[in-house]
Amino acid sequence: MTDSSTNLPMTTTRFDLTRNPFGKLVLTDASGQVHEGVSPVRAFPIQAPDEGIALVSNDGREVGWIDRLTDLSPPLRALVEDELAGHEFMPEISAILDVSSYATPCTWSVETDRGATRFVLRGEEDIRRITTTSLLISDSHGIHFLIRDMQSMDKLSRKILDRFL
Template sequence: MTTSSFDLIRNPFGRLTLTSADGQVFENVSPVRAFPIQAPDHGIAMVCADGQEVAWIDGLQDLPATVRALVEEELGGREFMPEIARIVDVTSYATPCTWSVITDRGETHFVLRGEEDIRRIGPDTLLVSDTHGIHFLIRNMFELDKHSKKILDRFL
């Protein structure tokens, strides 16, 4: 099913309901990004609670404004991946240690269990996981300030 062949509404319980072009109704659907970091606005599957894909969205820009707003709102509520803009300090260069960082969502502190919790997901992109399973994104490690790069180099 393509992007133009369905309608999407939020039911009285706050869940998304998708109606296909042929009239099939799918309750409690959720958007799932195929490539959340490299192409967040392209390749989004609409899936039922059992994981069955019922619609595919090539690009968010292709959706009508009301449907796009619902999809973006749902994704925003489900996904939480702050981007690290600056590493302020670390308590130790041995793990576990506490990192103090500034993200696109404000200043925070988290515990890094080990160096294996810093993963490369591209030539310049890193994903840092804390002890609670929250993922922090460093979109381009080469664009960090000198102090942040120096700290990061100790862990890579």
């Protein structure tokens, strides 16, 4: 959200957030204006997931801003985190257990923060480097898997990754 007089970003953490009977988030801003059906959107979902969260109305306008989730009271924070969890699905890979082949397409067996799973990697181009140590992997269904720090993974996982990078 920007201040129209200075055209600079405005920090808006003074608001009330509730759920309506249909389960949609309702934001009441500091001026008392009510915005029904707002959605939280992370500005930096991988590098800073708990910082810079916009609250966006149904028509795509930013109606609120959260600098840090820790700035919110526990009930407001729980509402925002619950809503984010319902919109986002990006399992984090902790270990690569096996690959069917080093040629693509191939099936990867991995351990994630949501349990063990298998997915098909179509090609090496579906592995994108986010930082020097983090990767984003897209499977054949368009699901994104995050490797936050490949240097902290076990030796087998790093060896498999080296073959594809």
